Amino acid sequence: MKILPLTTTPNSDWLVLRMALWPDGSCAEHEEEMAEFVANPERYGQFMASADDGTPLGLAEVSVRTDYVNGTETSPVAFLEGLYVEPAARRQGVARALLLSVKVWAEARGCTELASDAQVENTLSHTVHAQLGFTETERVVYFRMALARNNAA
Numbered sequence: 001m002k003i004l005p006l007t008t009t010p011n012s013d014w015l016v017l018r019m020a021l022w023p024d025g026s027c028a029e030h031e032e033e034m035a036e037f038v039a040n041p042e043r044y045g046q047f048m049a050s051a052d053d054g055t056p057l058g059l060a061e062v063s064v065r066t067d068y069v070n071g072t073e074t075s076p077v078a079f080l081e082g083l084y085v086e087p088a089a090r091r092q093g094v095a096r097a098l099l100l101s102v103k104v105w106a107e108a109r110g111c112t113e114l115a116s117d118a119q120v121e122n123t124l125s126h127t128v129h130a131q132l133g134f135t136e137t138e139r140v141v142y143f144r145m146a147l148a149r150n151n152a153a
Contacts, residue, residue: 001057001094003101006046009034014048017059021084037061045105049085049094058085060098062105062114069115071137078106080116083128099132 006014010031018030025033037044042064049058061082069077080102085094106114116134118125126136 001049001051001097003047003049003097005101005105006034006048007038007041009038013050013056014046014059017048017056017084017086018082020086021059021082042109045102047098047101047105049089049098051089056086057089058094058098059083060095060102062102064106064109064111065115069113070117070140072113072115074111074113076109076111078102078109078111078114080114083116095128095132 011034014034015027015030018034019025019027022030034046037046044064045062047060048056050056059082060080063079063081064076065079066076068075069079080099083095083098085098103114114134116129118129120139120141130136
């Protein structure tokens, strides 16, 4: 297995892995984000795991966040934006290898903490995070309220 940084676009393997992780996004939306990421290598890092024959196995994307990140104590914080391993490649150390590349990247940018999140109902992600060494820090429920413009003169 090889772990390589993703530094150019277009990249069809990267796109396929992103579409598997975030299927609600269009190809165009993914490609736009990918281009932004490679254009800002100090803020974004992305890594792909592949088999020796080049078959893509997994993906990790990380960013540096300077705003407050729930559950952290420092700034800047590296934030694991996405981690995906193809179903046939799971439980073979792919996620752990990707995470090691993420950690090296984050430390090189002065980060001392790596944070992540998962939807409350995504218990598989919770389990994977714990197995990779993450500690749950808090649970948050977000709320929103639409505001109507008051057009009265």
